[in-house]
Amino acid sequence: MTVQVSAAEEKYPLRSVDLITEIYFIATPQFRGLVHRGDWFEIKARVDDNWSATITNFQLRDRNLLDETYLQYENTASVTKAGRLRSIFGFGKWTDLFYNVMSRNPMIRSLPVLDQYSLLNFTSGGETHFYRDGWELALQVGDSQLSDRQFLPGRANAIQARLQAPIGDGQLGLNVAKVDKGTFGPGGEVFGLDFRRIAKRVQLRAEVLGSRGSGLTSKGYYADLTYRLPGNHRTQVGVRLEEYAMGVTSTRLMTAGMRYVPIPQLAFTLNYGWTPKFGVLEQKAQSGYAPPPGYGGTLLGWSLQTMLAFRFKT
Amino acid sequence: MIALALTLALAPTPQAIDVEGQVKLANGRPGGLAAVWLEGNAKGKPLAKAMIDQRDRTFIPHVAVVPVGTRVDFPNNDTVMHNVFADYNAKILDLKAYGRGASRNVVFDKEGLVVLQCNMHSEMGAFIMVVDTPYYAVADKNGRFMIKDVPAGKYVVHGWHESKQTSKEDRIISAGSTLNLSLARRRN
Numbered sequence: 205m206t207v208q209v210s211a212a213e214e215k216y217p218l219r220s221v222d223l224i225t226e227i228y229f230i231a232t233p234q235f236r237g238l239v240h241r242g243d244w245f246e247i248k249a250r251v252d253d254n255w256s257a258t259i260t261n262f263q264l265r266d267r268n269l270l271d272e273t274y275l276q277y278e279n280t281a282s283v284t285k286a287g288r289l290r291s292i293f294g295f296g297k298w299t300d301l302f303y304n305v306m307s308r309n310p311m312i313r314s315l316p317v318l319d320q321y322s323l324l325n326f327t328s329g330g331e332t333h334f335y336r337d338g339w340e341l342a343l344q345v346g347d348s349q350l351s352d353r354q355f356l357p358g359r360a361n362a363i364q365a366r367l368q369a370p371i372g373d374g375q376l377g378l379n380v381a382k383v384d385k386g387t388f389g390p391g392g393e394v395f396g397l398d399f400r401r402i403a404k405r406v407q408l409r410a411e412v413l414g415s416r417g418s419g420l421t422s423k424g425y426y427a428d429l430t431y432r433l434p435g436n437h438r439t440q441v442g443v444r445l446e447e448y449a450m451g452v453t454s455t456r457l458m459t460a461g462m463r464y465v466p467i468p469q470l471a472f473t474l475n476y477g478w479t480p481k482f483g484v485l486e487q488k489a490q491s492g493y494a495p496p497p498g499y500g501g502t503l504l505g506w507s508l509q510t511m512l513a514f515r516f517k518t
Numbered sequence: 519m520i521a522l523a524l525t526l527a528l529a530p531t532p533q534a535i536d537v538e539g540q541v542k543l544a545n546g547r548p549g550g551l552a553a554v555w556l557e558g559n560a561k562g563k564p565l566a567k568a569m570i571d572q573r574d575r576t577f578i579p580h581v582a583v584v585p586v587g588t589r590v591d592f593p594n595n596d597t598v599m600h601n602v603f604a605d606y607n608a609k610i611l612d613l614k615a616y617g618r619g620a621s622r623n624v625v626f627d628k629e630g631l632v633v634l635q636c637n638m639h640s641e642m643g644a645f646i647m648v649v650d651t652p653y654y655a656v657a658d659k660n661g662r663f664m665i666k667d668v669p670a671g672k673y674v675v676h677g678w679h680e681s682k683q684t685s686k687e688d689r690i691i692s693a694g695s696t697l698n699l700s701l702a703r704r705r706n
Contacts, residue, residue, distance in 0.1 A: 402638065
């Protein structure tokens with residue numbers, strides 16, 4: 205693939221090394237002042253138009269996670285990755301936090317959706333994305349029971365598929381995962397439907413997830429609506445409605461937020477969360493359940509997150 | 519009549535010169551990726567093909583100069599979706615969100631600066647300088663540039679750098695001319 209440059213007719217080299225680091229601080233009523241929440245970094249080495257390698261890592265206050273780390277081959281019609289990969293469901297990722305009005309991932313993307321299986325689980329294996337006329341088909345297979353630093357798969361125990369279609373100005377995604385029985389529990393299937401539309405300052409994205417199996421199943425949804433202020437493209441405001449249910453209890457949360465990016469390297473998100481229903485999280489907390497990384501006590505009340513991002517590209 | 523025709527036929531055509539030069543910023547450092555263009559009598563013709571790619575959450579190239587009327591394609595060759603927009607200056611646009619394999623295009627029909635951003639990735643940024651002349655260049659990382667086949671004559675030489683430093687001065691281009699531009703922040 206050749207990049208035609210419209211000015212000097214130069215060929216820009218696609219061989220590059222990219223280092224991106226993001227540093228997160230958060231202030232909530234429970235903390236005094238800004239607390240260091242975590243550091244994330246990514247190193248991406250691009251060899252040519254087709255081949256690249258990526259290493260990412262997330263250092264939390266009490267946990268070090270090997271994030272996405274993979275070898276990638278791409279051409280115009282497809283992208284194939286092999287290594288430690290994130291879920292292909294929807295569009296919730298760690299790096300999404302830097303770009304989002306909300307300072308945490310939705311509950312349904314962070315808490316278990318089937319037994320102890322969560323969409324935050326990494327998969328060691330392979331995935332391929334096929335692209336055509338705005339459509340995308342993605343398949344992923346591998347081992348989804350990984351330790352925090354595990355890179356190589358022990359066995360193949362999960363398969364995921366995603367079909368994304370353009371619907372007007374938006375994108376609709378259908379997702380399905382089959383999880384074998386194992387240390388997660390008896391296993392089963394996870395289903396997801398997501399929609400995203402971004403145009404004219406307004407961004408809408410929503411996702412519904414549910415599971416089926418003989419063990420613990422859950423269901424939930426979230427919908428984010430954000431608006432980029434006219435005359436001030438550096439400020440976005442938004443709201444999120446979300447619900448997560450496991451068994452007979454459920455939690456519904458509302459979050460209002462504002463994101464301000466004074467310079468591309470610095471972003472602030474101010475959130476306020478409240479709930480008319482608070483069920484399963486409270487019960488899990490009483491039984492010693494630890495919220496997954498990324499929550500940082502930001503569910504309810506005020507929180508102010510400060511994010512620094514630096515990028516070095518050769 | 520024959521004498522007049524002979525005179526016209528034998529009259530020297532303006533000499534075409536390859537103009538080289540260097541852009542420096544106010545602090546003396548090279549003006550890497552500065553846009554330079556020469557404003558004279560000749561008007562620019564739209565490019566047959568121009569493209570700004572999106573890859574690895576980066577616009578490629580970061581700075582481009584195109585003549586008025588040029589249609590620029592914005593393919594997405596990234597693994598994530600992008601939403602290119604420009605909110606002010608010479609062009610206001612919003613290409614909405616689209617993924618890998620898809621492309622949008624825009625005709626830039628007015629002179630001036632266009633600041634491109636991505637609605638989804640705040641660190642992404644690029645600049646298009648739309649000019650009404652066929653004589654322009656983007657400086658390399660050392661601030662050096664070359665504009666080919668410039669007829670000798672009088673021009674207004676413009677320089678622009680993303681640090682909001684600019685220059686504008688009258689110059690006479692002749693054989694052996696070297697254009698060294700010193701940019702500075704200006705209020706207007």
